[in-house]
Amino acid sequence: YGVNSGKIYPLGSCTMKYNPIINEILAGHPKITGIHPLQTPESTQGILKILYNLKKNFLEITGMDDATLQPSAGAAGEWTGMMLMRAYHKDRGELDKRTEVVIPDSAHGTNPASAIMAGFKTVEIPSNKHGMVDLEALKAAVGPNTAGLMLTNPNTIGVFESQISDIAKIIHEAGGLMYYDGANLNAIMGWCRPGDMGFDIIHSNLHKTFSTPHGGGGPGAGLVGVKSFLADYLPVPEIVENDGKYSLNSDKPKSIGKVHGFHGNTGVSLKAYTYMYTMGGSGLKESSELAVLNANYISKQLVKERGYSLTYDPEKPRKHEAVISASKMLEETGVSALYVSKKLLDYGMHAPTTYFPMIVPEALMIEPTESEPVEALDSFIVALKEISDLAYSNPEEVLSAPHNTAVGKLDEARAAHPRTICLSWRKYCQLSAEE
Known part of the structure; x- marks a missing residue:
C-alpha cells in the first residue's frame, strides 16, 4: 500500500499525504549526504542556514516564538514538551505541587504516556455531547496541582474546539501551561495558529503535516515550539544567526539538555523544508x-x-x-x-x-x-x-x-500470543519442533 499507488490511504490521524519526489532528490544530494555531524559550524554553514530557516518557517506557521529541531518523532516531541513544562514549574519552585496534567478522553494515546514518562500524573476529563472538551468538567479538574493541559485542535474526531480561548483561560488562571499536540496541524495551516489560540508549547509531526515519509516506523521528526518565556529551557545546542553567520550555542543553564544526537533527523527536516518552500504560504493554506x-x-x-x-x-x-x-x-x-x-x-x-x-x-x-x-x-x-x-x-x-x-x-489470538509469536529464528525452530 502507498499513496503513490493511486489508491486512497485513509489511515486516520496519520496524515498519509503524498511525499513529493523532489524532497527525496534534495535530501539525497551528495552535498547533503556528504556532511558529517561532527564537522565544525564554519564548514557546515549551508545546512545550518537551512535548519535555521526551517525553524523560522515553523514559528511563522504555528505562532510560536522559539523552537528545537531535535526530537525524532511525534511522541519524542510530546515528551520533550512535557520536560519543558516540568523545567518551567521546577524553576518557579512549584514542581512538588504541580504534578497533574489534564488530558481529554479523546486524546492520542501517546499523550498520557508522555506525561507519565516526564513524571506527571494524568487526569482524564470527558468530552461533551458535541465531542469537545466539557468546560465544567475541566473547571472541576484544574487547581493548584495542575501543571498543564494536553490538547489537539481540531481534536481526534475532527471537531474544532471552538471554546479554545475559554479553555486556555481556565488553564492559565490555574497556573498551568497549554500544550498543543500538533498531530492534526494539517487541518489549519494558514487559517489559524496554535500560538494565537493560547498554547504555550507545541510539537508538530513533520512526517504528517509536512510530507516526509512515515518510513515503516522511522525516521520521523517532532519539532517543538514554545512561547518566549519558555525559550531558556529548550534543548542545546541551538542554532543562532549573527550577521549572516550561523553558530551553535550551548550556553543555556536552564536547558533540559540534549534529547537527540546532534540536530535531530536532519534528512527529514530537509524534506519538510523543501515541502514548505515548494508549496509556499498560499499552497500550505490550500492544502489544509x-x-x-x-x-x-x-x-x-x-x-x-x-x-x-x-x-x-x-x-x-x-x-x-x-x-x-x-x-x-x-x-x-x-x-x-x-x-x-x-x-x-x-x-x-x-x-x-x-x-x-x-x-x-x-x-x-x-x-x-x-x-x-x-x-x-x-x-x-x-x-x-x-x-x-x-x-x-x-x-x-x-x-x-x-x-x-x-x-x-488470520487467527489473531494465536498470531499475537507470546507463546506463538516468532521474534527470532530460535523461536521459529522451537515452535516448528513442537508442531
Whole structure:
C-alpha cells in the first residue's frame, strides 16, 4: 500500500499525504549526504542556514516564538514538551505541587504516556455531547496541582474546539501551561495558529503535516515550539544567526539538555523544508482547505449508506478527518468495524484506523488528506457502500475476509500470543519442533 499507488490511504490521524519526489532528490544530494555531524559550524554553514530557516518557517506557521529541531518523532516531541513544562514549574519552585496534567478522553494515546514518562500524573476529563472538551468538567479538574493541559485542535474526531480561548483561560488562571499536540496541524495551516489560540508549547509531526515519509516506523521528526518565556529551557545546542553567520550555542543553564544526537533527523527536516518552500504560504493554506473538503466529502457520502453514522453533532462539519461509526451495522448484521476494514483490503485499499478514538463505538477513522483526487475518494466510498450491502445481504462474505490478499483471515489470538509469536529464528525452530 502507498499513496503513490493511486489508491486512497485513509489511515486516520496519520496524515498519509503524498511525499513529493523532489524532497527525496534534495535530501539525497551528495552535498547533503556528504556532511558529517561532527564537522565544525564554519564548514557546515549551508545546512545550518537551512535548519535555521526551517525553524523560522515553523514559528511563522504555528505562532510560536522559539523552537528545537531535535526530537525524532511525534511522541519524542510530546515528551520533550512535557520536560519543558516540568523545567518551567521546577524553576518557579512549584514542581512538588504541580504534578497533574489534564488530558481529554479523546486524546492520542501517546499523550498520557508522555506525561507519565516526564513524571506527571494524568487526569482524564470527558468530552461533551458535541465531542469537545466539557468546560465544567475541566473547571472541576484544574487547581493548584495542575501543571498543564494536553490538547489537539481540531481534536481526534475532527471537531474544532471552538471554546479554545475559554479553555486556555481556565488553564492559565490555574497556573498551568497549554500544550498543543500538533498531530492534526494539517487541518489549519494558514487559517489559524496554535500560538494565537493560547498554547504555550507545541510539537508538530513533520512526517504528517509536512510530507516526509512515515518510513515503516522511522525516521520521523517532532519539532517543538514554545512561547518566549519558555525559550531558556529548550534543548542545546541551538542554532543562532549573527550577521549572516550561523553558530551553535550551548550556553543555556536552564536547558533540559540534549534529547537527540546532534540536530535531530536532519534528512527529514530537509524534506519538510523543501515541502514548505515548494508549496509556499498560499499552497500550505490550500492544502489544509482541500484536506478538510475531502474529509467532509467522504463523511457526507458515507452517512447515506446503511450501517454508517457520524457521532457527536453529525450535521457539524469536520476538519481534516471524519470518524465514522459502524455500531449500527454491528447491531443489525454482526459485522464490526474490524471486518469492514478487513474486507476493504480485498479492494486493494489500506484500511482506515479502527477503534480509535475509543469515545466513538466501532470507529472507522478516515483521513483522506489533500492529496486524493475525487476519483480516489469516490472509489473508496463505493467500496464501503458495497461492503455495507454485503453486510446486510451476505454477512459471512465480510466476516471471512480478506479473500484477495496473499494471506487470508488470520487467527489473531494465536498470531499475537507470546507463546506463538516468532521474534527470532530460535523461536521459529522451537515452535516448528513442537508442531
